[in-house]
Amino acid sequence: MANAKPSSDQYNNVVNQQPVLVLERLSDELRRKLASQAVPVRILAEHPELAAPAAAMLSELGFRAVCDSEPGVEPELDRSLVLIIGDRFSPEFLNRVLTGPWTARLERIALFGRRIGIRTLAALDEIGFAYIVKSLPTPERLASILAAVDSSTTAAHQPPIRRQATCSTIEAGYDRLFGHIRAGDLGAAVTEARHAFNHFEALLDSAAAAHWLSIIQDYHDGTAQHCSLVSAVAMLFARSLGFSIDDQRRLFEVAHFHDVGKVHVPLAILDKPGPLDPTERTIMETHALAGYDILARSGLIASEVADVARDHHEYLDGTGYPLGIGAGQIADITRIVTICDIFAALIEQRPYKRPKTAREAYAILQLMDGKLDATLLRAFSTIAESCSSD
Numbered sequence: 001m002a003n004a005k006p007s008s009d010q011y012n013n014v015v016n017q018q019p020v021l022v023l024e025r026l027s028d029e030l031r032r033k034l035a036s037q038a039v040p041v042r043i044l045a046e047h048p049e050l051a052a053p054a055a056a057m058l059s060e061l062g063f064r065a066v067c068d069s070e071p072g073v074e075p076e077l078d079r080s081l082v083l084i085i086g087d088r089f090s091p092e093f094l095n096r097v098l099t100g101p102w103t104a105r106l107e108r109i110a111l112f113g114r115r116i117g118i119r120t121l122a123a124l125d126e127i128g129f130a131y132i133v134k135s136l137p138t139p140e141r142l143a144s145i146l147a148a149v150d151s152s153t154t155a156a157h158q159p160p161i162r163r164q165a166t167c168s169t170i171e172a173g174y175d176r177l178f179g180h181i182r183a184g185d186l187g188a189a190v191t192e193a194r195h196a197f198n199h200f201e202a203l204l205d206s207a208a209a210a211h212w213l214s215i216i217q218d219y220h221d222g223t224a225q226h227c228s229l230v231s232a233v234a235m236l237f238a239r240s241l242g243f244s245i246d247d248q249r250r251l252f253e254v255a256h257f258h259d260v261g262k263v264h265v266p267l268a269i270l271d272k273p274g275p276l277d278p279t280e281r282t283i284m285e286t287h288a289l290a291g292y293d294i295l296a297r298s299g300l301i302a303s304e305v306a307d308v309a310r311d312h313h314e315y316l317d318g319t320g321y322p323l324g325i326g327a328g329q330i331a332d333i334t335r336i337v338t339i340c341d342i343f344a345a346l347i348e349q350r351p352y353k354r355p356k357t358a359r360e361a362y363a364i365l366q367l368m369d370g371k372l373d374a375t376l377l378r379a380f381s382t383i384a385e386s387c388s389s390d
């Protein structure tokens with residue numbers, strides 16, 4: 001791990017004056033060489049249009065910049081500085097970054113754009129980028145991202161007011177979503193869900209998972225809490241699996257709508273402060289097919305959203321409900337939601353029961369031998385770990 005990541009007291013400087021201060025924090029020797037143009041700054045950009053402003057900025061600062069795409073240019077990699085500028089670090093770009101010759105021993109800077117996820121950031125951090133700076137950050141987002149890769153920055157820069165606001169927005173959004181579903185206005189519900197995706201992105205980028213999970217766990221409405229947890233955990237999982245932004249949206253949408261059939265379940269059962277009796281359980285289980293009916297008949301939403309609403313309680317060994325289908329008929333996207341759904345249900349905060357910790361919940365998932373997708377479940381261990389508050 002490279003040392004000298006931005007510390008908490010450097011944070012404000014990074015926000016206000018980056019990237020000049022970042023360059024100032026290079027070793028004196030490298031800085032001298034860069035300033036004398038003995039070695040160039042090598043720029044690797046996810047999109048060509050990101051490279052030009054950086055090159056202009058560097059030459060204004062007196063440095064020589066070389067774009068990675070320039071033919072015939074072979075900067076002295078063992079001594080040069082590499083400036084990596086991404087938008088959202090697509091899997092292809094991340095692969096270029098992680099397999100490039102600069103991954104030997106170098107001081108490096110990664111400047112990154114709006115859509116980079118915390119997992120990607122963690123991957124960049126893991127291979128030892130000395131400085132990771134967001135190109136167009138809000139202070140809260142940069143602080144939280146730095147917090148995600150360097151826990152020493154967490155305490156000083158938690159943005160509690162903004163996080164609470166985002167969470168309230170999400171909870172209110174669920175209220176409206178279910179209102180639209182009850183009113184039979186699926187079009188409005190779909191629009192609501194698309195807005196919600198942006199709020200969840202902001203939430204995930206706002207702090208470490210354990211922090212925002214604890215806020216969602218304080219929601220008063222149990223169904224909103226559950227659906228928010230499933231959606232947020234699913235997004236986290238999608239990011240860690242390296243999903244494209246489009247696939248992240250797909251997974252978010254199916255997770256967001258997975259329990260809409262609960263609008264037909266009486267509140268007395270939904271909010272019952274204790275275990276359900278067999279009759280109540282049967283009524284509760286109707287939500288899967290009810291959700292499918294609501295979503296499939298509309299024609300306003302992808303068919304997989306309805307399929308996941310119907311199938312998310314099915315198990316690979318055929319012991320689930322409502323149809324008891326087996327592995328051959330359960331889509332991958334459903335398998336992902338099922339894992340997130342059970343995990344969320346276990347860590348939910350309800351007045352009548354102590355929530356499981358993330359680690360306890362993951363241990364329970366591991367005991368569901370043959371019911372859940374083993375490969376996905378293994379991959380999910382990193383999510384359970386990042387949701388853990390200890």
Ligand SMILES: [Fe+2]
Nearest residue numbers: 258259312313
């Ligand atoms: Fe469900």
Ligand SMILES: [Fe+2]
Nearest residue numbers: 230258259341
């Ligand atoms: Fe659920």
